[in-house]
Amino acid sequence: MPSFEVPDVDLSQYSMRELFAPPMAVLAVALLVIGAWVAVTGAPVNYGIEFTGGTELVVESDASQSEVTAAFEQDHDSIRSIGTGGNQYLITFQSEDQQSLNQQATDAGFEVVQSSSTDPTFGSSTQSLAVLGVGIAFLGMSGVVFLLFRTFVPSIAVVLSAFSDIVVPVALMNVLGIDLSLGTVAALLMLIGYSVDSDILLNNHVLRRSGGFWESVHRAMRTGVTMTVTSIVTMAVMTVVSYYFGIELLTDIGLVLVFGLTTDLMNTYMMNVTLLRWYKFEGVAR
């Protein structure tokens, strides 16, 4: 039976700086992107219609994409063909006047099979709730991690890694033009829980087990990389399949998890390993 092995990477041949710099650079770039977004658009992310208000329609029609958009007097934000039949279009509008949009679609002979609209004031209250939710989840996770390890450096390593695991996907979403939706917020929260798995595993092997530092890291890596790669593959398949079927919520969640878990691979085995190495070899001796 064919099998893949987690590649043996000898991390000890690299200096601490060589291992620590790339994840920090990626984090810095991500923060820079988000900062630039705040400066230019006034918000750290592109909020979707659930947060800004607006309407999303799925219409069924044999007409072409340009004929579909021409049927509406309001400017559309985006349109794409979804589903397997090729005659369904998902269109989003800034306007929250769902009734008039529905009417225009019906008048043009399209069948509206799905529609959702959000009022801007309701959207902004959802937005503040979402920020609150992510904040509480992150603080809660940090609290649990500190309680579990009761030492500063290993705990802050986990928290820093989780922070980067959230920030990098958010920056990637901005660059790739993916709007923040309720689905992506759920995925970001999921990442907080998901990404600490491999970090906890690493800390546990290094701090609570007998054996040399590099041997422990090596064992944690074998397990951790398998875990994360399995999750990435599962989520990537879910993303692709659900995108093809036009199930937006699953695509959103899957994509953000793929970004975050990939970032986590780098953070755990470059940044966290280095922080633990410093703690084991220099921090404790001090």
Added chain:
Amino acid sequence: MSWLRENWRVAFLVVLLLASTVALFGPNVAGDEAAEASADRATNLQYGLELSGGTRLRAAVVGATAEGVDVTQDNEQAMERDVAEALSLESRDVQARIASNVVEVYSENSTDEVRGALDDLGYGYDTVRDGVTGETRETMRETIASKVGGAGFSGADVTTTETQTGERYIVVEVPGQNASQVRGLIAGRGEVELWAFYPENGNQTNATVLTREDLADISPPRVINERPSVPVVLTDQAAPRFAEDMRNYGFTTGNGISNCQYPEGGYCLLTVLDDEVVYDASMGSRLASSLEDGDDFTNDPRFFITANSMEEARELQVNLRAGALPAELDFQDSYFVSPSFAERYKPLSLVTGIAAAVAMALVVFLRYGDPRVAVPMVFTALSEVVILLGFAAVSGLALDLSHIAGFIAVIGTGVDDLVIIADEVMTKEIDSNRVFKSRFRKALWVIGAAAVTTIIAMSPLAVLSLGDLRGFAIVTILGVLIGVIITRPAYGDILRRLVTGQH
């Protein structure tokens, strides 16, 4: 017995799997009729709007409330009248409540305008806030429920919710109907009145002659004299007053009968919905003579409210039955998916889930090569989903797309933990049960720690009113709990039997 003590986790897992299978495919265990009707044929699972089609509307109630106003038996009515007059509203738009000392204004007036009116009138108050009282919202909820039910939309659900930021909403869910139908039904207050339209001193005048309070009985609409009509019976108090009004306005004179040229002139009985005239009728000769006599009408106070179409008559009847909403609704968001389109999501999301599970299984097989490790791993990860589905079937949880996302996320976290157990147990040759147990306990520490962080991270979503993502969070948390307590330890037991060769 000792076998059971050693392998109770595996035994428990098997029992749970069997129970879940029965719950999913067996005769309906939930038993109630609603579940019976909405349950899918193939399984006992129930589906929410996103997967079965329908409309969900969320609306705030329009109005402002002054709190800490000294409302007494004596000044209640005067206060309502004064405030309404100051804000150029009708007196029904202002509600003073003695018990809670509040004055509600059911209009789009700003809180500043309400404060100004109260200041000018000299009524003291503590605060004026947007929104209405809980009593009003409850009345709204009941009225909307009775309208939606009266319109024949079955399975509808009307609830009031409050977000953590303090906003309160009314949520209306109606399976199978489209948004504009439902919206049309509850968009206005639904206040039906009968107005008399007649000449007075040379000018045409309107006067309200019947409101809902004047009706003792409202029958289903039918066609009477070739007109779609709602037959009603007036109350004993209203009947003589109505007859007197009709006589005073001249409807029973020769000029008043069969003489309606609305809106130019003549004598008309206007059917009015939310202050808009929907139908104008003229006085019939038979009714006129009965009203002229007075006693004749009072003894048998039957009357017809007429409309243009049966559909309109039905709407009038629904509105009359349920009564008018005290205030208007301000729609915040709406969601509609047609039943045929929603139905399509079921197989598609099932295929997505299966694709994700197959991908997971492939990676696990490629990584471990050894089917003795991989097969139970895939089996255990999937059994968590089966148990969750069984739980959903038993508890009557209405599944939506967010739950499906949760199931797939559970496969993901589940397999993570199984990899930890497998690697931990298999690092060196296992020669004794004791070594196995100590390794297994170490693995469980990591799994427990990871589970706690996942639960903590997802709990805000389970509590906060962030759309329908609550389902995702609840499924994920439940999945983690079932995994850590039952299925993942059971995998450890299975692995031990296979690896140490003990039976």
